[in-house]
Each structure stands twice: as structure tokens, then as C-alpha cells.
Amino acid sequence: MIRIEDVSKRYPGGHDALKGLSLQVDKGEMVFVTGHSGAGKSTLLRLIALIDRPTNGQVIVDGQNTSRVSRRKIPGYRRQIGMVFQDHKLLYDRPVFDNVALPLVIAGIGHRDAARKVRAALDQVSLLDKEKQFPETLSSGEQQRVGIARAIVSRPKLLIADEPTGNLDPDLSLEVMRIFRRFNEVGVTLLIASHDIALIDQLGCRRIALANGALQVEEEEDVVAEYAERLESEQERENWPQ
């Protein structure tokens, strides 16, 4: 579903957010991208959503090379991906129903058809009774679920989420992850950036760890390397002339 081939991203100013990253997410997978802030998680998602373009390398999403998606085609491309954001990115001047319906309105789907799909999406995140409320009146967790409903309302095959539980307490986070899990069970591919490792381990999904814009070496090796490093420095210290 997603193939990242030797992708680098250098931001103006010379900061390298990604350095020769390659990875693959298969259809129907639910994969987490982890790493410290600045590791390149968000950049990776931005490249997939075509908010940014890579400096080098190829991003291929569902067989479509994003470098061949022209500026004018970007809206159509984005409509095929569901996106969930840490800060929800809801429109606060309109009720929940209208927020969730927005992708359908953009796609030009008729009102009756849209209403049915919106209700189905709201039902999946258990917010059917809140469709007339405004986002401000909802809790943070509920707002995030509205964001998720909006992301899935047009039934995308791929859903990407950037720190979807970043602002939520553990219980709500788990609930959100369970919702994602359910989508995954009906065939949606998910790529979720998160640093909540405890939660991810609970779900037992594949983890892609990023560090400094590249794949992090296997954790065990990492520990060994770290240990070796410490040993070395200790030895050095011992060897130092007193």
C-alpha cells in the first residue's frame, strides 16, 4: 500500500528530516511509526499526504507514484486518504454533522447519500447522538472521534494518523486505538505515528522506529550498542591518567 524508497527530505535551512528512508506497508496492515519528536514521523506522513514532497527518492501510495501527482491533482489524491490529526483540525463554526460531511461535500456527493454515510461514520465512533452539537461542547476525546469519523466517512483504503492520541489520557487513547483496530479488521490500511510505546505494545502491531530521519537499528542491537558505548567510555575514563 505504501512504499517509501530511499526518501530524503531536506527542509529549507538545511535540516534533514529524513535521510534515505525506505520502508513498506502492505495492504491491510496496521503499522505504527514511533520515534522521538524530530525523528521524522510527521515528515513521513506529510510526504504521504503530499503536504510536502521529498527532496530525493520515491513515495508510492497504492501503486501511485506521488511525484507524478501534479499540483492540480493533489486534492483528488488527498480525498483517497483518510487523515487524522493530533489537534483534530475540526471546523469550530459548524456542528459535528457538517464537519464529518465535509469530505463528501467536497467530493460532490448528494445530500441524502451523504447524510447516510455521515451517520454510519458517526455510529462507528459512537457519536451518533452528538451530530447537532458544536465541537467546542465536546470533550477532547470526542473531538478526536469526530476527526476520525471525518477521516473514514468516504471509506478510504488508507488512513494515516499523526499522534492521534497525543492529547488524550490513557483510557481515551486505548478507545481511539480500538476504533482504529476495528477499521483495520474491515480491511483499511493504517499508518499511525505515535510515541506511546506502551499502548502500541498492548495492541501488538508492527512498529517502525525512526531515529534522526532513518530507520532505527533493531532495538536489541541498539541496547548492545549503547552498552558497548558506555563500556568504552568507562574504559576510557579508567585509562585516563589520574
Next chain:
Amino acid sequence: MAAVKPAKKKLASRSSGPVSAWAARHASTAAAALGRLAQQPFSSLMTILVIGVTLALPAAMHLVIKNAQSISASWDNALDFSVYLKADTSLEDAQTLADIIGQRADVSQVTLVSAEDALLDFREHSGFGEALDHLTVNPLPHTLVVRPSDANTEQSMSLLNEELGNLPEADFVQVDTEWVQRFHAMLDIMQRAIAMGAGLLGAAIIVIIGNTIRLDIQSRREEIEVTKLIGASNAFVRRPFLYSGLWYGLGGGLLALALVLYGLFALKDPVARLAGLYNSGFEILALDFLESGMIIATGVALGLIGSWFAAARHMRRIEPR
């Protein structure tokens, strides 16, 4: 992703009524834009007021010119030549001459005003009255009042004037075409000046609407970003702003029309009184249907142009970050 498949599906689901779906979408966007203006009634009304007044100004000036032209046009047609005959011309000769001139194709009517009638008329209207009784001879000549036919052009009029002056019996011909021509020339200049002024005012309206829409875009920046993020095209995010511009323009156009109509209404009675004093049946020419439509259409067009400029300029810069 598979770009083709979902697109096809979408097309199929819309094929039942693509036009009506399209119309419904536009109608709802238009209604939403109108609702947004209604949410800030004061500032919206201020904008509409500015546009309305700015549009009403050239429209009113156009009406002034149009009426002046219609008055002077009626002068043109009713322009009589007064042919004063030489004092030694007898009444019979004058009558014969009147008949001859009356047969010309470029003359519609000739009236003979005899010296006696002229004196009587003069006595009645001049206020000299009794003083005239002391005159031993009538100093007034016979006069032929020649009314040219309507088909005359400016050239044939001057030809007629010349030929009447060349008649052996004619002393001199009085005709006041010159000031009418000057008046026309002035009207022409004014018309051009108003057209230029209208152009400038139109540009001002575009700037006003453009600026209003620009502020609107800035205040909704976040919303635009989010909509673009979930796949809205530039056309989609631009649409509500174009409708805002359209509503501003329509509101301004309607207001301008109302102002002009009110002005006409307020002037109607005084003008009728003045016309009555001049024994004239003159009535103000109001706006015809086409002109009324033009005012509104101009407002709408300027609104669309202004919002289009603003949207094209500022929308592209707003991209999700």
C-alpha cells in the same frame, strides 16, 4: 491510490442527476455565503451601502444626461424658424409666400402671423398695453413661423435656414440652433466625463469588494487550510468567497437602484410643477427595464471580479502546513 476506480463510482452515483446535484451544491454554497454575511449584518450592510452609493452616483448622472438629451431633442424637433418679412410686403404676398413655403418637403407647417396679430399679441403679453396705442404706425412686420418637418437633419436644417434667408421678401430669419448645438456638445462632454468617472468608481468597487473578501479569507485561513488538507480543490475553497462577492455586488446593485428610484420619485412632483409653469408636458424619463437590469448586473459583475481577484491572489498562498 487507485485514482480511476472511485472516480468512476462517483460518476455513476451522480449520473441520476449531475446537473441538479451541481445546482444543489451551488445553491447551498450561495445560501451559506449569504448566511455568513447575515451573521455580521452591520459590516455587511456598510459594504453594501458603499457599493450602492458608488453605483448610484454614475447611474443618477446618466439619468440627468438622458433627460437633458430628451428635452433638447424635443427642442430640436419643435425648432421653428421665424421669417420676418420686409416691412413693405403686403399681407396677400405674405399669404402666397406662406403657401409656397408650406409645399416644401422639409417643411411641415407654416403659420402667418400678420403685423396686426403680432401687435395685438405684443400688447397683451408685453405689459406695454396702452402705451402702444400712441403708435401711429405698426412697427411690426408680418412674420412666417416655419416649422420644419421631423425628417430634417442638422444639414438640411441649415440649408432650409439659408434658403429662407435668401427669399427676396425675407428681412431676416431667426433661428436658435446654435445654442442647441452647444448644449449638445456640452452634454457629449459630460457624458464622456461621467463614463470615465463611472470607470473609476467601478474600479473602486472592485477594490472595496476585493479588500472585504481578502479580510474574510484571512479570518477563515484555518478553515481553508483544513478543507484543503482533506482534499478540497482551489475551486472549492474559492466558491464561497465568490458567492460573498456576488451577494455584496447584488446588494449594492439593488441598493443603487432603490436610491435612484427614490430620487426619481422625490423629483417627480417638483419637476411636474416646473413643467406646468412652462406649459410643458415634460415628465422625467425614469429608468427603463434594461437600465435597471444594467445597474444590478454591473453590481454583480463588479462583485464577482473583486472577489475573484482577492481569491486568486490570496487563496493559492494558503496551503496546509
